[in-house]
Amino acid sequence: MPARRPPKRQLGLELAILLRTGDFRAGEWLRQIDLEHRLNANRFEVRTALSELALRGIVEHVPFRGFRVAVTDMKRLKDLLSIRALLEVDAALAAMPHLDEAALAKLEALAAAFEHATVHGSYADWSQTNLDFHDTLYSWTPNRIQAEMIIEARDRARLWPKGLWPSFAALQQSAAGHRRILAALTRRDPTVLAAEIRSHIMESAVNLPSEEAPDGRANGTKN
DSSP states (O other): OOOOOOOOOOHHHHHHHHHHHSSOOTTOBOOHHHHHHHHTOOHHHHHHHHHHHHHTTSEEEETTTEEEEOOOOHHHHHHHHHHHHHHHHHHHHHHGGGOOHHHHHHHHHHHHHHHHHHHHOOHHHHHHHHHHHHHHHHTTOSOHHHHHHHHHHHHHHOOOHHHHOOSHHHHHHHHHHHHHHHHHHHHTOHHHHHHHHHHHHHTTTTTSTTOOOTTSOOSOOOO
């Protein structure tokens, strides 16, 4: 029997996670040699991954200068968040009938993990435990293409952890949002679930300075 080939490395995804959860600021120039060391990759692989992320709007390529972390475009962000809300509300409603007691218990544990990370974890821990909660919920939606599109749309619209959660109060409000989503799932209440998912997403940009939230409200704090 021929030996199995190892799975192809998704360096673009690895780099996106590194930029989103690491100590990088919007607008910061990226030194390719540093990324080579951090990712254990060669120059060609890193540049290919950066070019991929440039197409997705995660980094910006400036001719003759290099790559830098993309600066948030608020109009683009609000449009992307609207798309996310449509996709995620529909996915959550489709997933709800498939959530048994074990599934709800798993989501409960993930909500608790995020809460623990808000007190004891790092920026990377906050981001990862938050993603774990949402990705696990959408893993039960029957439409797998929709689940993939949610991840792609979220990656395009995702804020840096420092911008998404600039304070402990912001983290706590995000954690409370998870709990409200979980409560709606437990009660099998589609109306409340849709409202909570939409609110959780559309208020993602409210912590950015000198901007209004996507729904027109002044700055506040949520996920």
